[in-house]
Every structure is written in structure tokens, then in C-alpha cells.
Amino acid sequence: MDKIKAWAKSIKRQIFILFYACKDERVPWYVKVYTACIVAYAFSPIDLIPDFIPLLGYLDDVILLPIAIMLALKMVPKNVLSHCEDKAEELMKKGKPKNWIAGSIIVLIWGVFTVWAILQFYQYFG
Structure with missing residues (x-):
């Protein structure tokens, strides 16, 4: 170990x-x-x-x-x-260094992807 x-x-x-x-x-x-x-x-x-x-x-x-x-x-x-x-x-x-800008960008990308996926889901099944 x-x-x-x-x-x-x-x-x-x-x-x-x-x-x-x-x-x-x-x-x-x-x-x-x-x-x-x-x-x-x-x-x-x-x-x-x-x-x-x-x-x-x-x-x-x-x-x-x-x-x-x-x-x-x-x-x-x-x-x-x-x-x-x-x-x-x-x-x-x-x-470890903290880079709030980079972290915010990653969270924003995941948020946009999540919203896009939800919209695609509702468009396909809605």
C-alpha cells in the first residue's frame, strides 16, 4: 500500500x-x-x-x-x-491550487450538457 x-x-x-x-x-x-x-x-x-x-x-x-x-x-x-x-x-x-474560474467553467459545461440532455429527452419522448 x-x-x-x-x-x-x-x-x-x-x-x-x-x-x-x-x-x-x-x-x-x-x-x-x-x-x-x-x-x-x-x-x-x-x-x-x-x-x-x-x-x-x-x-x-x-x-x-x-x-x-x-x-x-x-x-x-x-x-x-x-x-x-x-x-x-x-x-x-x-x-493544491484552487482555480475557481476553471472549476466554474467545468460546472457550467456540465450544466449546459444536462439541460441539453433533458431537452432532448422531452423532445424525443414528449
Whole structure:
């Protein structure tokens, strides 16, 4: 169980490193876009494969996300990476950053989707 906890903490740290890397102006734009997508996906409650699907549900969390993180870390320039590692260590001591705007956007998207689904349901069965 300790190995799993250490692995999860390592993934969390790497996500924070990417969080800072996508904000750094020395990172090329295409790397910023890729890392921003990885960070957004990691922080988002929306999964590529829903967790309730047996075995496959955790495939993205256990296999796909770590592979994507590894690729992103290889794309970030080494001097930026070491700077972001220091910032991530600092952040790990403080706690997860809170981005109310991003959270509000996710809630808004889910709200719009829910309203759309209800309207479709009533249009089809109504």
C-alpha cells in the first residue's frame, strides 16, 4: 500500500510540475497546449473512460495519464523543468491550487450538457 501511495504522490507532483511548465514563457507553445490539456484532464472530474466501467474505467487514470505525463515532461526544456520542480515542491507543502474560474467553467459545461440532455429527452419522448 505504501508503494501505491508513493506512486500517487509522484504523479501528483509531476502534474504540479506540468502546471507550472505550461505557465512558463520559455516553453514552446505546442508544449504549453499539450501540458495544459494534461493538467486540465488530471484536475477535471470528467474522465475519458468513465470509472464505473469494470477494469477499463481506471485505464486512463492508471495507464494513459502517466504515459501522457511522461511524454509531457520529456517535451519541457530541462532548465525550465528544474525550475518547475522547485515550485512544485513548494506547492506540495502548501496544498493544491484552487482555480475557481476553471472549476466554474467545468460546472457550467456540465450544466449546459444536462439541460441539453433533458431537452432532448422531452423532445424525443414528449
